[in-house]
Amino acid sequence: MSRQHKYILALRAYGDFTILLNALQHAAYPSEYHVIASTHLKPLYEALRPYLKLDVLSVEFKEIGIRHSLLGLFTNRYLFNANTYRELKQLQLVLNPLPAGDFYVEQDYRKWLLSILLQKKCSAIAGGHAVYASYADFFRADYPIISDCVKPSRVLILPTARQKFRNIPLADILTIKKTFADTAIVQTGFYAGNQIAALSENDFVYASFQDLVAQIMDSELVFCPDSLQAHLCQLLGKPHYILHPKGLSEAFFTPHVMRLKKYKVFGSSY
Structure with a gap:
């Protein structure tokens, strides 16, 4: 990887954001990454704050205008919706002033189209298989083992x-x-x-x-x-x-x- 800034674009649903936070929490070098996250994800982030050490992560929330839980470009239903166009224009305004760096999206679905529309090459953290393993490989993350609960009360x-x-x-x-x-x-x-x-x-x-x-x-x-x-x-x-x-x-x-x-x-x- 280059020594430029490494930007993670968190533009998908809450579950995807949770997987990302998990990988970053256990990444070998979490300080290498700066997360640009849509503000629709912030309430979940704040709800997790009392239970996790989130302050060690570099996460910045930006208003993109996402209305349907993830960027409209990543959906079939809202792909040609007028709000999807507005989301992309706002995303461009957020990303253009950033120092040069490498951009990553959570999944590879339509990353090529996003790259074209933003005029920025976007690489993907995960493909369509074994998502947690893909995140672990990308971030060099080691997930802690959760013990089994045999007799829960x-x-x-x-x-x-x-x-x-x-x-x-x-x-x-x-x-x-x-x-x-x-x-x-x-x-x-x-x-x-x-x-x-x-x-x-x-x-x-x-x-x-x-x-x-x-x-x-x-x-x-x-x-x-x-x-x-x-x-x-x-x-x-x-x-x-x-x-x-x-x-x-x-x-x-x-x-x-x-x-x-x-x-x-x-x-x-x-």
């Missing part, structure tokens, strides 16, 4: 995901509750904008990242989709299972679930 189910086809079905929620009913306090936490079942005893609704992170920290074992919640568990060192629909790629599965085979298809026994 507090179990948390976080069934809702950004993409609804990843939501954990009600039947699986009930099966998990039945499995641990005699040995643990079991809670289900629904995101306020995606409550997929009625609340029962101990269940709750969360509407902020602060609430979500606090609930994860208070638990001993978490069941979640292949989504933000799993990446938060990995970052915060919490044992977790990933539950997923049949045929889902394992590219974003966390090191913890891959090492201990803690992933199950919907409808499995727990």
Whole structure:
């Protein structure tokens, strides 16, 4: 690599940003990198601050105008949307004054198009396979091992995901509750904008990242989709299972679930 500045452009969804923070936290030389992050990611960053040593990282939040959880250029739905054009123009205004350096995006999807439109060569940290391993290679990061939790006394189910086809079905929620009913306090936490079942005893609704992170920290074992919640568990060192629909790629599965085979298809026994 060159000795120029190394800029990481964090322009994707919350889960991607969490994976990035995890790799930077355990990078061999985190001071080599400066993260330019969209302001839509800042609330999550602030929610994590009480639990992580984030001040050692170089992260700068900039208003890009992202409205749909990630840069419109990286989506099919908003690729030709007028706001995507505005996002790119604002991103140019943010990047143009920076000292010369190397620019990196989180994934290689449409990096070529972004490079053309920004008139800046953008390299990718990860491709479409084994994302955590790709980040570890790029940052020379060593993820800490999360111990298994054999007899948890507090179990948390976080069934809702950004993409609804990843939501954990009600039947699986009930099966998990039945499995641990005699040995643990079991809670289900629904995101306020995606409550997929009625609340029962101990269940709750969360509407902020602060609430979500606090609930994860208070638990001993978490069941979640292949989504933000799993990446938060990995970052915060919490044992977790990933539950997923049949045929889902394992590219974003966390090191913890891959090492201990803690992933199950919907409808499995727990």
